[in-house]
Amino acid sequence: MLMTDTTGGNAALLNHVLRHGDRALVLAQRLGEWVAGSPELEEDMALANISLDLLGQARVLYTYAAELEGLGHDEDHFAYWRGPDQFRNPLIVEQPNGDFANTIARQFLHDAYAVAHWDALRLSSDETLAALAARAIKETSFHLRHSRGWLVRLGDGTDESHRRMQAGLDAMWPFAAELAALADENELRECGVVPDAGVRAAFETVVALAIGEATLTPPAPVEVATSGSGWDGTHSQHLVDLLDELQVLARAHRGASW
């Protein structure tokens, strides 16, 4: 493993790993809320499957984070015993599900970013991240196929589905720019741990093509705020509520197992 030589480098890598673990865990929790509530049983299964894939990614990342941190924590520590201000997920994944089109818009923007992210991370000089990326890119590509398919199907569907898909895209758009705008990982970039130079361009291209194919109107570009990013632990009440539910059992019955 690289980056163990300096405390600074290790801290930057730990921060990166937690950002993506949190991204995956929070979205997994949101998608889980759809179970038994989606348009058809088959879609329940599809969303639950994606949720479980993301949960699996979060577990690997948290386990790696525990190793990097070196304080004897396990994966559960990061999921259950941190408060909202310690979560570093981008804001888009904590947004409420809304209607199905809203969920699809959120998922599509996330998946387009995640595919670009994992694709780049396959070349990471960090062996653990590269191995995870090689595995994650396969399932994430399928997630994108699913969410992109629905974006196009609803956008280029009936008047009602088009209206709802546009509304969903408009609602999620303000959170899209933050995804590929990590300004403070230069150190990790320079040493090849996070070789993400092309991620933003790849993300924007995939999004633009799909929006066009879906006959949707691209929302106006949004400036990324220079402070208050979810990646840095600034969150909305939505994450507080989500974590309340996610953590209540572990906190009410400390050490419980099944």
Place this chain on the structure above:
Amino acid sequence: MSPGWPLWEVFVRARRGVNHVHFGSVHAADSETALQAARDLFTRRQEGASIWVVRSTDVVASDPDDEGQLFGPAEGKDYRFSTDYKLPAEVDHM
């Protein structure tokens, strides 16, 4: 249950070299979502190497009432089985 989406029959080939076998059915809006749903439901444990989906309404089925005329005539025709034929002694095993 609100099966507003049409039904699709799912055929899965477990590995290269064997036939697609009927696994079940899914509700889906179109062929692409039918393939995805079939993948989620029937190939979770590495059962599949290939999936076919066919609209259930496109499957033409035999009528159960025709069982007699369709399948009855095959009864008692032992000569259609290889076991009905005696091998010459000199062939030994086959």
